[in-house]
Amino acid sequence: MTPAEKRELLHKDRERVWHPFTQMKDYAERDHLLIEKAEGLYLYDADGNRYYDTVSSWWVNVHGHGHPRIKQAIARQLEDTDHIMFSGFTHRPAIELADKLIEIAPPGLGKVFYSDNGSTAVEVALKMSFQYWQHVGRPGKTKFAFLEHSYHGDTLGAVSVGGVDLYHATFRPLLFDAYRVTAPRISRWENGSPTPEAAEHGVAEALEAVKRLFESSADEIAGFIIEPMVQAAGGILIHPAAYVAGVRELCTRYEVHLIADEVAVGFGRTGTMFACEHAGITPDLLILSKGLTAGIMPLAATLCTDRIYEAFYDDYETMKTFFHGHSFTGNPLACAVALESLRLFEEERVLEHVRTISEALRGQLPRFEPFRHLGNIRQLGMIAAFDLVQDTETGKAFPSSERRGYHVYLEALKEGLILRPLGDTIYYWLPHCTSEEQLHDIVDRTCAVLERLGYR
Amino acid sequence: MTPAEKRELLHKDRERVWHPFTQMKDYAERDHLLIEKAEGLYLYDADGNRYYDTVSSWWVNVHGHGHPRIKQAIARQLEDTDHIMFSGFTHRPAIELADKLIEIAPPGLGKVFYSDNGSTAVEVALKMSFQYWQHVGRPGKTKFAFLEHSYHGDTLGAVSVGGVDLYHATFRPLLFDAYRVTAPRISRWENGSPTPEAAEHGVAEALEAVKRLFESSADEIAGFIIEPMVQAAGGILIHPAAYVAGVRELCTRYEVHLIADEVAVGFGRTGTMFACEHAGITPDLLILSKGLTAGIMPLAATLCTDRIYEAFYDDYETMKTFFHGHSFTGNPLACAVALESLRLFEEERVLEHVRTISEALRGQLPRFEPFRHLGNIRQLGMIAAFDLVQDTETGKAFPSSERRGYHVYLEALKEGLILRPLGDTIYYWLPHCTSEEQLHDIVDRTCAVLERLGYR
The missing domain is CATH 3.90.1150.10 (Aspartate Aminotransferase, domain 1)
Structure with a gap:
């Protein structure tokens, strides 16, 4: 573009756009x-x-940006259906993507519920977990546990299970109460990994904190949400796999849903397709976004076990429906992109x-x-x-x-x-x-x- | 597709997909x-x-579906940038769209904050309104008011200002407290419009309810959120424009933000570009999605006055940043589609x-x-x-x-x-x-x- 065009765009940017997570005054002198x-x-x-x-x-x-196969996938999908509603209606890209996600996800997950971004997919998981316990006769299980330094998104439900005070403290009066749990603290690293002693100590201490909480309060806890292996926004805090495995065990023993937020770490970023694989475990709810569409456009998915799904499956009159949805749920374009990305994972x-x-x-x-x-x-x-x-x-x-x-x-x-x-x-x-x-x-x-x- | 393909897809749909707002047992015998x-x-x-x-x-x-101009706009944008982050960075489609939205929106709105869907755009508005009052020395204004029958989305903040018990009551323990206000009740319609007497009575009664609430509690109310002119999910409840005008006046008088959720009604659906135009008013915060991209893919925007924006604009150390964002904020593809849709509005x-x-x-x-x-x-x-x-x-x-x-x-x-x-x-x-x-x-x-x- 010409210098004049550039100047004009940057002027309009300053005049009209409020950027996310940005103190706009930082850009008083400097341009985006x-x-x-x-x-x-x-x-x-x-x-x-x-x-x-x-x-x-x-x-x-x-x-990478501008991958030709991704472009072609969008163009192809646009020839069939752009966007159609996903309640009462269904379409090939959403079905095939759900099928593929269940195929590659940790074993034991059965159903896919779509939404548009990580925050909404977290909200879906929290609401599903909460409502599940209502349906199975444990209505006292209404609370959630989360890790210090955790970040699960910016909608108020997601903020309620957020552990980064910089982002979350301001909104305290709008948040629901939740239990904050100590995360593994790793004191020493060698060749990029925790030393065995540091890992052992950090894991033992953090699991003990979970155990203490569950011993006293599991009766009122619906789910425990974690970012498996890497707490991202909290400071790229890498956890030993033994911690994730230990959390799974405690959640099972104390009947608390393990909610794995793999929005950031899913789709190969940690070296395995899903971060939970490092620990060889399956969460009760798995949250995916970001890399799901290869980073091209918004789409998210919350995967759950058939056990959770079945607690909602009943005659309409029993009022067990999961009343949640977004207009663009299962957007065909985004699903087509996600499918093509997963094909690339295999073929390349x-x-x-x-x-x-x-x-x-x-x-x-x-x-x-x-x-x-x-x-x-x-x-x-x-x-x-x-x-x-x-x-x-x-x-x-x-x-x-x-x-x-x-x-x-x-x-x-x-x-x-x-x-x-x-x-x-x-x-x-x-x-x-x-x-x-x-x-x-x-x-x-x-x-x-x-x-x-x-x-x- | 062949009958066998169809059978297989529908089988997978039943096996793997959990549809939004759907009692899945309704589809035990019947297909989506x-x-x-x-x-x-x-x-x-x-x-x-x-x-x-x-x-x-x-x-x-x-x-309509599959509009050739929309397809071309996506293809064109894919040649430049697919998706890039929007914090520290900016790009032409997001800037031009923000500029255009401010141009066509009711006068007095100055800034555009992007997100991905109606729910997140509502959460942005609630959080902005809440934080605004913290910054201007009115920290007691922490609550929100909403209308009976209202629907503003399914994330827990949006559910907290939701007035449809079918969707919202289950999650009570996870919601923040908010004031529910009587909506205009129209007893008689003629040629599709309220009769003058019915309109007058309905509006007077409903405005009186707002006034009573504000008189007693405006000191603790940050904002009042409404779906201007039509409460959609609550039952396609059409309101007289005088109600919207009256609400604007009361919000101004009692210093409460008027938050207009035009996710459903924006972009011409009610006959004017924005529903607020029927009443000739400008809200403090305007929420847009759905028709924003002509219904093709997820995108949302929360518009606010410069006055609200300026309460956040300060040196970084004052900690007044609005810490909110989603990975796909300002997605270039979605912004390009929205721009093309607005061009079609003009040219056609x-x-x-x-x-x-x-x-x-x-x-x-x-x-x-x-x-x-x-x-x-x-x-x-x-x-x-x-x-x-x-x-x-x-x-x-x-x-x-x-x-x-x-x-x-x-x-x-x-x-x-x-x-x-x-x-x-x-x-x-x-x-x-x-x-x-x-x-x-x-x-x-x-x-x-x-x-x-x-x-x-």
């Missing part, structure tokens, strides 16, 4: 980055500058490639060791992170007013790299299509940024 | 209607049967056509007069409705166990007509592309259905 083209692993701004999309456009992109052996790149990413971690102030260097699958801390031994943080992560973000842009730190946590959340060569280039550039900011 | 093709005003099932989509696929479709003079068809629809209403048990025949724009009642004088309902609306639905399908009654309320919610000829055919078929079910 105007993206004109997205292709593969790259975004291009209006001046033709190229950036690595190392955060998969907010953790959604899978096969995406998970094999993910394993290769995950190993390569792990192999790059030692390059961060020589830097000062880099703590908790950790990795799982296509995800890697470290924290900028004053003291790596004690974990003492920098004063938040220094906004160190934010400065890394700004400097990285100059290096053609999109890093989107969470506070002072710097991370990669790589698309599956990343090549080894691109990975090396990304790490080179990251090191250059750290170097320039004085972390060597 | 498998739609294979959608074109213009018609849906075609797997056997090639054609149906009029008289409910615009759950109130979303605008220009859609609102002029809507006025013509609305008049023609009004002209058809007398055809329902000779039937027995048809009460409250009413109409606004492309929307018309009547209730099946035992006694049209007293309004006495049929026993709900008779499921009369449901029988109309089943019979109408045989007549090539998709009617989706709300309980015993039968209604049209016509796409803007409906022609006069199609309208007559739709009414002919509806009369045939009523005839066969013994209402003559």
Whole structure:
């Protein structure tokens, strides 16, 4: 576009658009980055500058931008049905996608309920779990448990089970009461993984907290919601698989639904198709979005066991219907895209490639060791992170007013790299299509940024 | 598709899919209607049967299905950017759409915040209103008021301001407290409109209820949420414009945000671009979805005044950021579709056509007069409705166990007509592309259905 067009668009952006999760005054002097083209692993701004999309456009992109097969799938679907309602009516893309999701999901899940984004899919899971206990004669089970540092979305039900005070505390008077549980705390990392002692200690302590809660209160708890393996927005906190396995066991023993929010970690991001596979477990409810459509358009799904489904299945007059729905539920275009993405997973052996790149990413971690102030260097699958801390031994943080992560973000842009730190946590959340060569280039550039900011 | 394919798809549908707002046991013997093709005003099932989509696929479709211009807009956008994040980044379709929405919206709205569906856009409005009062030193304003019979979505915040007990009562323990206000009750209709006396009485009574509430409690009320002109899911309840105007006045006087949920009624459905125009008012927050993308894919927007926006605009350290966002916020594909739809509105003079068809629809209403048990025949724009009642004088309902609306639905399908009654309320919610000829055919078929079910 011309410089005049660019100026005009940025002017309108400032005049008319309120961006998500953004203090708009941060952009009083500076512009939002105007993206004109997205292709593969790259975004291009209006001046033709190229950036690595190392955060998969907010953790959604899978096969890279502009994949020709995805484009064709949309075009094909548009020839049949654009959007039709999904109550009383059904269509091929939604049916085939549901069938495929059940096929690839952890065994034991039977039904798929569609919605439009992670927040709504979380709300579906909470409401299903709540109503289930009403129907099976346990009406006292009306509460939920969640983990500190958890993030499950921004609608008020999802906020009620959110553990990041920065996002959630303001809305306290609008939230329902829920139990906040200690998450696994990992004190020491080696080669990107918790040391065995740190893992054991962190898991034991965190499971003990769950057990204590369930012993005293399982009678009133409908479900326990977790982000299996990685708490994402809370700071890319990687958990040992033993924790997820232990939670499953406790939920079963104390009759509490395990609700697995795999919105961020599903579809191969952690190295397995679903993060629950690391622990070899099946949740009672599984929540999917983001990567579901390869990151191209909104769609979400809440999967549940047949046992949960059957508690709602009765004559209409018994009033056990699950009265929930959104206009665009099961949108044919989004379902067609999701199906094509899953075909690509198979035909292009995406998970094999993910394993290769995950190993390569792990192999790059030692390059961060020589830097000062880099703590908790950790990795799982296509995800890697470290924290900028004053003291790596004690974990003492920098004063938040220094906004160190934010400065890394700004400097990285100059290096053609999109890093989107969470506070002072710097991370990669790589698309599956990343090549080894691109990975090396990304790490080179990251090191250059750290170097320039004085972390060597 | 072949009969075998159809059987297999319907088998998988029954095995794997949990449909929204559906008692799945209703489909134990009967299949969901498998739609294979959608074109213009018609849906075609797997056997090639054609149906009029008289409910615009759950109130979303605008220009008909499969509009070539919409298809082209998606294809064009896919060549530039599929999806990119919207925090720190921006792109042409989202900017141009925001600019256009502010241009056509009631005057005085300044900023656009995107999300994915009506529920999330309602949650955005509630959270913005709530946080606004925190920022301007009125922290006691933490509650919301809503109308009886209202429906604002299915996430728990939206359910908290929902007034349809069938959908909302189950979840009581998870909802925040809110004030339920009497809606206008219209006792008599003539030529599809309230009689002047009925309108005056209904409006006065309902405004008095708002006034009483505000007098006693405005100090603790952040916002009052309404569906302007038509309460849709609550039973296609049409309100006089004087009610909406009166609510605006009271909200201003008592310093309560007026939140207008135009998810269902926006974009021409009531005959004007936005329903608020009937009353000549501007709400503090305006919620849009459904018709925003011409009903093709998920997208929503919450518009607010600059005054609200400015209460959040400050140095980062003051912690006034609106921490809300969804991964697919401002999805470029959906924004491109919405822009193209608004271009069609202008170039094809859609609102002029809507006025013509609305008049023609009004002209058809007398055809329902000779039937027995048809009460409250009413109409606004492309929307018309009547209730099946035992006694049209007293309004006495049929026993709900008779499921009369449901029988109309089943019979109408045989007549090539998709009617989706709300309980015993039968209604049209016509796409803007409906022609006069199609309208007559739709009414002919509806009369045939009523005839066969013994209402003559």
